[in-house]
Amino acid sequence: MGARLIPKVGRVVRVVEEAPLVRTYHIRVEDLAEPQPGQFNVLYVKGFGEVVISISNFRYEGASAIAEHTVRTVGAVTSYIQTALNVGSPIGIRGPYGRGWPLKEFEGLDVLVVGGGIGLAPLRPILKHISRYRDRYGRLMLLYGARRPVDMLYKYEYGEYRAIPNSTMLFSIDMPYIGWSDYVGFVTDLIDRVSLDPEATVAYVCGPEVMMKVAASKLVKRGLREDRIFLSLERRCRCGIGVCGTCQLGHLFVCKDGPVFSYQEVKDYLAVGGL
Numbered sequence: 123m124g125a126r127l128i129p130k131v132g133r134v135v136r137v138v139e140e141a142p143l144v145r146t147y148h149i150r151v152e153d154l155a156e157p158q159p160g161q162f163n164v165l166y167v168k169g170f171g172e173v174v175i176s177i178s179n180f181r182y183e184g185a186s187a188i189a190e191h192t193v194r195t196v197g198a199v200t201s202y203i204q205t206a207l208n209v210g211s212p213i214g215i216r217g218p219y220g221r222g223w224p225l226k227e228f229e230g231l232d233v234l235v236v237g238g239g240i241g242l243a244p245l246r247p248i249l250k251h252i253s254r255y256r257d258r259y260g261r262l263m264l265l266y267g268a269r270r271p272v273d274m275l276y277k278y279e280y281g282e283y284r285a286i287p288n289s290t291m292l293f294s295i296d297m298p299y300i301g302w303s304d305y306v307g308f309v310t311d312l313i314d315r316v317s318l319d320p321e322a323t324v325a326y327v328c329g330p331e332v333m334m335k336v337a338a339s340k341l342v343k344r345g346l347r348e349d350r351i352f353l354s355l356e357r358r359c360r361c362g363i364g365v366c367g368t369c370q371l372g373h374l375f376v377c378k379d380g381p382v383f384s385y386q387e388v389k390d391y392l393a394v395g396g397l
């Protein structure tokens with residue numbers, strides 16, 4: 123187990139300002155295994171500690187991997203990353219860890235992706251995957267909401283998403299904004315605005331937990347099977363490999379058994395407030 127906890131040394135090669143207090147770090151690292159969409163890495167900042175961050179995009183450049191991580195500043199380590207990490211900075215990285223989105227199992231189905239705020243980060247590899255293997259899936263529907271237009275991630279990629287054949291993209295913000303012509307309201311309202319074939323659709327959802335609960339129950343009402351609705355859960359997470367127990371949810375560890383779970387697996391736990 124020890125070797126799994128030793129970080130590799132990566133280097134920041136690009137920083138993209140996504141939204142207030144949210145940046146995407148492109149990290150170059152040798153010998154990093156290719157992640158499954160939805161997996162995460164643990165980033166280590168010397169002298170400050172570690173944080174669990176989803177891999178929002180990944181590619182190889184020669185022998186090096188470039189892993190993208192979109193980080194929102196909330197506390198000690200993420201604040202340090204925001205203020206001190208720039209192009210050229212070293213950073214420790216270990217992973218990839220966790221159970222990602224099941225995609226291969228659902229080839230042939232329509233795909234509904236529902237994201238809220240920074241929740242688009244772990245969903246982004248699904249959009250890349252479907253764009254790359256377009257003929258393996260049916261319709262693609264992306265519903266994405268944020269508080270304000272300025273909070274939306276990856277705006278520079280929306281043209282690429284919209285160009286995916288047989289796809290629908292709907293966007294929402296919580297409150298009216300000058301110049302905004304798309305929907306105003308919760309992203310879960312957009313579920314009522316798409317036509318779904320419940321027998322032939324798989325849904326991948328990530329955002330604030332309340333949003334995921336509302337989305338899942340709406341989708342169940344629309345006739346989707348509970349074992350075809352997948353949520354990426356977030357809990358305070360330390361080791362990333364199921365040893366420390368901080369992310370335990372009932373009999374499950376979010377880091378090791380998830381972070382992606384079917385709604386069927388976790389709905390009873392999600393119904394318990396504060397768990």
Ligand SMILES: Cc1cc2nc3c(=O)[nH]c(=O)nc-3n(C[C@H](O)[C@H](O)[C@H](O)COP(=O)(O)OP(=O)(O)OC[C@H]3O[C@@H](n4cnc5c(N)ncnc54)[C@H](O)[C@@H]3O)c2cc1C
Binds near residue numbers: 174194197
């Ligand atoms: C599987 C997984 C994937 C994640 N992916 C991303 C990502 O792509 N981008 C991103 O910005 N963040 C992501 N996170 C959350 C990220 O790990 C935490 O925000 C980070 O650890 C905070 O570290 P910190 O030292 O800056 O804050 P701390 O000083 O440790 O905490 C600051 C505050 O945030 C709260 N907090 C810390 N971690 C969590 C958590 N996991 N859930 C709820 N509240 C928390 C603390 O209770 C405290 O109030 C992910 C978490 C998990 C479990």
